[in-house]
Amino acid sequence: MRLRPLLLLCTYMCILSFHLHGDATEQNSLEDNACEIMTDEFDDIFFDEEDSFEFMNEYLDTTATDRVVNSIDPKVIMTILNFIDAPAILELPFYLHTNIIHKRSLLDQPIFEPDRAEFPKFTVSGVSFFVRKTDRSNFTKNSTKLSSYISLVEELLISRLQNSIGKIAEQFPQLNIDVEKIFNLFENMTVQERQAGFMLHFMKRWHNTTFRIFAPLYYFENNFSLTKREQDAVAEEFGRLSPEEEKEFRKDHFICDKIGMGDTRIEIDQQILKRPALTLRLGGQATIPTAFTWGAGFQGSTFSKPSTLPTFNLDPLFNAFENPSEQTEAQAFNSLSNFLLDSFDRLAANLLDTKLGNNRHLGVGAYVRTKTPLRAYINNPFAEKIKLTNRISVELFLPATEKRFYINKINETAFNEHNFEDLSQAAENLLFLEEQMIERLFLRAFNTKIRPGAIFRWTNNICYSGIRHGFNLGTDFWIQDKDVFKSIQASQKTINELNLPQAKPPFGEQWKVFGGVVFKHKTALNTCFISLNGDITMNNKGIGQDWGLSLNFEASF
Amino acid sequence: MKKLLCSLPLIISSTLICSPENIVILESPVIKVADGSFINADRIEFMRKVRRILLSIILGEQLPQGHRKGDGIQHMAHLEQELEKAPQTKENLHKKNQMQQALVDAKKNFSLLLSEFVDSGRGAKKILIELIQEDCLRRNRPESLLLDWAKTKEGYESVMFDEQILSFHDYYHFCTDLANFLLDLIHSCPKAEKQFKDRVIKWNAVKQILPIIIKKAHIKIETFNEIEFLKYLKERYLDKLILDEITPQLILPLLMEYIKHTHNA
Numbered sequence: 024m025r026l027r028p029l030l031l032l033c034t035y036m037c038i039l040s041f042h043l044h045g046d047a048t049e050q051n052s053l054e055d056n057a058c059e060i061m062t063d064e065f066d067d068i069f070f071d072e073e074d075s076f077e078f079m080n081e082y083l084d085t086t087a088t089d090r091v092v093n094s095i096d097p098k099v100i101m102t103i104l105n106f107i108d109a110p111a112i113l114e115l116p117f118y119l120h121t122n123i124i125h126k127r128s129l130l131d132q133p134i135f136e137p138d139r140a141e142f143p144k145f146t147v148s149g150v151s152f153f154v155r156k157t158d159r160s161n162f163t164k165n166s167t168k169l170s171s172y173i174s175l176v177e178e179l180l181i182s183r184l185q186n187s188i189g190k191i192a193e194q195f196p197q198l199n200i201d202v203e204k205i206f207n208l209f210e211n212m213t214v215q216e217r218q219a220g221f222m223l224h225f226m227k228r229w230h231n232t233t234f235r236i237f238a239p240l241y242y243f244e245n246n247f248s249l250t251k252r253e254q255d256a257v258a259e260e261f262g263r264l265s266p267e268e269e270k271e272f273r274k275d276h277f278i279c280d281k282i283g284m285g286d287t288r289i290e291i292d293q294q295i296l297k298r299p300a301l302t303l304r305l306g307g308q309a310t311i312p313t314a315f316t317w318g319a320g321f322q323g324s325t326f327s328k329p330s331t332l333p334t335f336n337l338d339p340l341f342n343a344f345e346n347p348s349e350q351t352e353a354q355a356f357n358s359l360s361n362f363l364l365d366s367f368d369r370l371a372a373n374l375l376d377t378k379l380g381n382n383r384h385l386g387v388g389a390y391v392r393t394k395t396p397l398r399a400y401i402n403n404p405f406a407e408k409i410k411l412t413n414r415i416s417v418e419l420f421l422p423a424t425e426k427r428f429y430i431n432k433i434n435e436t437a438f439n440e441h442n443f444e445d446l447s448q449a450a451e452n453l454l455f456l457e458e459q460m461i462e463r464l465f466l467r468a469f470n471t472k473i474r475p476g477a478i479f480r481w482t483n484n485i486c487y488s489g490i491r492h493g494f495n496l497g498t499d500f501w502i503q504d505k506d507v508f509k510s511i512q513a514s515q516k517t518i519n520e521l522n523l524p525q526a527k528p529p530f531g532e533q534w535k536v537f538g539g540v541v542f543k544h545k546t547a548l549n550t551c552f553i554s555l556n557g558d559i560t561m562n563n564k565g566i567g568q569d570w571g572l573s574l575n576f577e578a579s580f
Numbered sequence: 581m582k583k584l585l586c587s588l589p590l591i592i593s594s595t596l597i598c599s600p601e602n603i604v605i606l607e608s609p610v611i612k613v614a615d616g617s618f619i620n621a622d623r624i625e626f627m628r629k630v631r632r633i634l635l636s637i638i639l640g641e642q643l644p645q646g647h648r649k650g651d652g653i654q655h656m657a658h659l660e661q662e663l664e665k666a667p668q669t670k671e672n673l674h675k676k677n678q679m680q681q682a683l684v685d686a687k688k689n690f691s692l693l694l695s696e697f698v699d700s701g702r703g704a705k706k707i708l709i710e711l712i713q714e715d716c717l718r719r720n721r722p723e724s725l726l727l728d729w730a731k732t733k734e735g736y737e738s739v740m741f742d743e744q745i746l747s748f749h750d751y752y753h754f755c756t757d758l759a760n761f762l763l764d765l766i767h768s769c770p771k772a773e774k775q776f777k778d779r780v781i782k783w784n785a786v787k788q789i790l791p792i793i794i795k796k797a798h799i800k801i802e803t804f805n806e807i808e809f810l811k812y813l814k815e816r817y818l819d820k821l822i823l824d825e826i827t828p829q830l831i832l833p834l835l836m837e838y839i840k841h842t843h844n845a
Contacts, residue, residue: 329830
């Protein structure tokens with residue numbers, strides 16, 4: 024601390040005066056002595072009320088700056104910014120969307136449906152070990168590329184940025200940046216999702232009523248993903264990090280992982296129709312928000328979701344311009360890279376740092392299950408063992424508050440009102456451009472009351488059940504409507520500034536095929552089943568293409 | 581006499597602290613342009629900090645309830661004055677030598693503070709001279725060394741200070757003139773002063789709720805440096821926060837961001 028010598032000086036003076044005159048530092052009340060002696064020579068110091076404000080002094084002693092960086096004249100900075108045509112760049116959006124990535128609950132995955140039409144006993148209990156992966160998540164309805172979310176292929180932005188860099192290169196010929204090439208490196212970047220864990224399930228039947236409950240314990244990891252070739256291209260452009268540095272960098276900025284429990288699904292239904300060709304059950308389901316996180320940050324990090332925009336000091340950059348040296352250039356580089364990484368971390372917070380479960384939304388719905396023995400239509404020994412099952416459900420969600428990210432709208436009127444060439448208004452214009460730059464690059468998270476879109480699901484399955492083994496094969500259709508934004512916890516002024524349409528995710532739609540094989544072992548008391556199930560997405564919109572495998576152990580007793 | 585002399589520092593400092601506000605508002609057109617732009621919350625903060633250190637140098641370290649130790653250079657200047665009047669005994673000569681040495685050391689350390697102050701105004705010397713001139717004129721301090729110091733060629737301020745300050749008497753007047761000038765300058769920039777006061781009020785609001793946030797976030801208090809977090813918050817966010825919106829919900833993500841930053845560092 025640069026001012027520390029002065030504090031030492033105070034201490035030194037104290038010791039010296041004690042030495043010269045004994046203890047002059049008696050804790051006398053100053054008021055008590057105020058009238059004893061007055062002297063004209065040494066009483067010309069003046070005070071204001073802030074000098075004795077306790078928290079002001081505490082602030083000055085602990086948090087206040089030790090030195091003031093000498094700001095560069097705003098006129099100089101504005102001249103440079105006008106020269107490189109910075110205002111024109113900031114008039115263009117950087118974020119095209121700020122919505123979260125659509126995800127499908129584990130509870131809605133077809134591999135966790137009962138893999139046979141009926142069980143021998145009234146109670147079934149078991150556990151499924153599962154792994155799931157989404158190779159490419161959808162940012163928008165049709166695209167899994169980051170360029171659909173961030174303006175990486177917009178020609179106007181690229182040309183304006185390239186134009187600015189060209190002008191800087193006139194002064195610094197060593198600067199050779201191809202904006203389009205750099206943007207292209209990340210154009211195809213996407214988000215991968217991995218899940219692994221256990222689905223605990225229990226089912227009980229009483230006469231015509233069936234109760235079922237299941238809940239997952241799992242680990243998930245979301246990460247930004249580039250292909251190996253793309254990674255090599257990035258390394259070639261920006262320089263390769265050592266393996267340790269790369270691992271640390273990925274952990275800090277590219278990966279988010281958590282472990283915990285998901286939501287719990289309860290289903291209860293009643294058999295309302297039983298005919299030789301059809302059994303129909305009608306029931307209700309509830310998704311109980313039991314999800315919680317036990318731990319996070321094993322292979323990756325968690326990312327904070329602030330609602331505030333940071334400040335950015337342009338001085339180190341322009342200081343490097345005015346006084347080029349290794350030190351000023353390093354300062355400028357650090358300042359800029361930290362700023363951009365912070366901005367990137369907000370993107371990671373939005374896309375990677377998702378909660379286990381369904382953001383504490385209680386879901387309620389209704390479903391119909393049907394069962395049709397094939398023998399009702401075909402009369403042969405094989406058909407005897409085949410049953411066709413169907414499940415159709417609709418689930419609605421209650422609103423709950425969750426963090427959603429937003430970007431500010433571009434205020435074109437404000438841009439038009441500023442004459443950036445007028446250097447008499449340089450300070451004001453500079454402040455405006457600084458704010459605009461931060462608003463273009465930084466997302467803000469606000470508590471938002473959301474009602475997730477309703478989910479419609481239709482699953483049908485053909486189940487073969489032999490004496491010792493069986494198999495099943497089916498299709499699954501899942502669609503979720505768009506979220507409804509009920510309210511945002513922010514001032515009306517702030518809400519007016521936010522670009523709400525960009526924050527709303529598209530609807531999601533998936534069509535899957537799934538199947539499995541099952542082996543059973545019958546004992547005197549119960550029947551044990553071991554089954555291997557899998558599903559894969561065949562068609563999707565607004566949600567990623569995923570696949571899953573599960574190994575299910577269950578017993579019917 | 582000795583008893584009286586001993587209690588002098590406390591007496592004087594108490595008298596001074598009780599003295600009514602006597603603030604000069606500078607009227608230079610320069611200040612109206614600079615207020616809120618060139619002179620902003622950061623500069624007011626720095627000036628307040630320099631002034632606080634000056635007060636500690638002049639009056640001694642601050643004690644609870646606004647008391648001062650009274651062992652600063654004001655006290656030394658008094659001792660110096662008394663020694664001048666006292667008979668030239670061996671003991672007094674020894675004390676005089678001790679004081680001279682103390683003055684040399686004090687000046688050496690003080691130069692560091694001065695250089696920080698000078699650096700903060702680098703490039704704005706003309707403005708600084710104009711403002712110091714006006715302040716000295718209005719405070720009736722035409723002979724002030726501060727005036728000569730301000731007029732010194734840029735880069736030679738420390739040399740001038742070293743050559744011109746030859747006694748605790750000079751040192752005391754230089755420091756008080758500087759402290760008074762800073763106070764006047766602060767009060768002459770109402771926009772910047774408000775920016776700074778708002779910042780401190782918000783800082784205090786965050787500080788008040790910080791224990792709740794730390795508890796909520798299950799942060800081990802021994803691994804968390806509150807002061808460093810408050811500094812981080814000040815540098816990055818504090819000016820943009822609205823006082824009414826400072827809640828644990830708002831600050832918690834910023835705290836988590838800070839923890840991530842410190843982890844990364």
